[in-house]
Amino acid sequence: MQEVPTGGQGSLGFFATRRRWQVALLLSLVTAIGSIDRQAMAVTAARVKEAFGLDAVHYGQLGFAFLGAYAVGQLLSGPFVARLGTRLSLAWAAGLWSLAAMAHALATGFTGLLVARAALGLTEGPNYPTAMRVVAEWFPRSERSLAAGWVSAGAGLGLMLAPLLAGGLAAAYGWQAAFVVPGIFGLLWVVYWRRFYRAPEDFPGLTSAERAIALADRHGEAAPVVGSFAAQWQAWRKHLHRRETWGLILSRFVGDGAYYFFALWLPLYLQTERGFSILSVMWVGMVPFLFADIGSLLGGWTGQKLIQRGWSVNRSRKTMIWAGSIGALVAFPAASVDSWVLALVLVSLAIGSIQWKTASNFPLAADLYPAQDVAAVWGLSGAAGSLGGALFQLGVGALVVNYGYPAAFAVASSLCIVQALIISVMVPRIEPLR
Numbered sequence: 001m002q003e004v005p006t007g008g009q010g011s012l013g014f015f016a017t018r019r020r021w022q023v024a025l026l027l028s029l030v031t032a033i034g035s036i037d038r039q040a041m042a043v044t045a046a047r048v049k050e051a052f053g054l055d056a057v058h059y060g061q062l063g064f065a066f067l068g069a070y071a072v073g074q075l076l077s078g079p080f081v082a083r084l085g086t087r088l089s090l091a092w093a094a095g096l097w098s099l100a101a102m103a104h105a106l107a108t109g110f111t112g113l114l115v116a117r118a119a120l121g122l123t124e125g126p127n128y129p130t131a132m133r134v135v136a137e138w139f140p141r142s143e144r145s146l147a148a149g150w151v152s153a154g155a156g157l158g159l160m161l162a163p164l165l166a167g168g169l170a171a172a173y174g175w176q177a178a179f180v181v182p183g184i185f186g187l188l189w190v191v192y193w194r195r196f197y198r199a200p201e202d203f204p205g206l207t208s209a210e211r212a213i214a215l216a217d218r219h220g221e222a223a224p225v226v227g228s229f230a231a232q233w234q235a236w237r238k239h240l241h242r243r244e245t246w247g248l249i250l251s252r253f254v255g256d257g258a259y260y261f262f263a264l265w266l267p268l269y270l271q272t273e274r275g276f277s278i279l280s281v282m283w284v285g286m287v288p289f290l291f292a293d294i295g296s297l298l299g300g301w302t303g304q305k306l307i308q309r310g311w312s313v314n315r316s317r318k319t320m321i322w323a324g325s326i327g328a329l330v331a332f333p334a335a336s337v338d339s340w341v342l343a344l345v346l347v348s349l350a351i352g353s354i355q356w357k358t359a360s361n362f363p364l365a366a367d368l369y370p371a372q373d374v375a376a377v378w379g380l381s382g383a384a385g386s387l388g389g390a391l392f393q394l395g396v397g398a399l400v401v402n403y404g405y406p407a408a409f410a411v412a413s414s415l416c417i418v419q420a421l422i423i424s425v426m427v428p429r430i431e432p433l434r
Contacts, residue, residue, distance in 0.1 A: 073125015149300020
């Protein structure tokens, strides 16, 4: 394949080839909005538990409902994206999950909350598979870790802003407002996305140089806008015999629970175990997820630089995954230390390390599979990750009730090491599969 310049190199430079980064920014923004929608429950958990008489086991069940439905949503995202295309898929998904988030305010009991959480999870499912399909369509391999870092940084940004936005709204207007306002933001994003986004082949005004960059490492032809469920089932059958596919599935099943634990349980932990009020969590709860964003962006940037300096994609991705997995171990003693400041520092470093790893983990499907199969394969692995995270939510509830938070922190901080081991063994070479 003929070489083309990559962003940030040669005479083109970043600002002369900026459209794909504007696309990445929009993906980051919608991921942030979705993250706020799901995190509103964690921020308002103490008030919701009091309003409906819930305990830690009930809260674990709410987490299971969200993540279990999220797994189904990701599993179905391949056919969804194939039939509608990335532009319409993400618009429909964001619109529906925004309405599902707003529906939380209508709940009058635990069952209503359970249904709303499941609806939110199901409709948020296509977000990451579609975003990774967009990354595969718009970015060469050397830039995909940074682009994926932008997407995962959106999740960290949402987690960082959720305590301020959802906590402030809940304190001023009641917990229901924490779900309604972010839902409105999501609907506004949909309007702009529909007006702005096109695939690089059809993007109006795109320079020939940037179009060449977008298509430089396209592995396989872009999927047609209109697809069929049968075609996607066939794609799953084609790839499920591969060792690498099962490596992605098993690694996500094991490893994703660590991120979901910190995202969904940390605000509640700070309020119930460290004595913070919801207003205090507004500010203190931002810190770990600021580190998450730093980890996402710095991890993505470092992975890109390693490749640009001559490292293979295989060496770069695996080095970054192992570094982040080892870094996550610092959270092991967080719940046992006396100082809440030290606990917060340890958790912040762990979450930053998890997102550092994620910036190189998420592009693996785009690195291995043809562009038309990325959403389907990513959906399989993402569904496995959400299912593993859902089961871990039930386990965390039991751990907290029977053994306390130290046991939960210890288990969660160890999951990423197992994930890195699975990737190293099951994906021996990260390169396009034939």
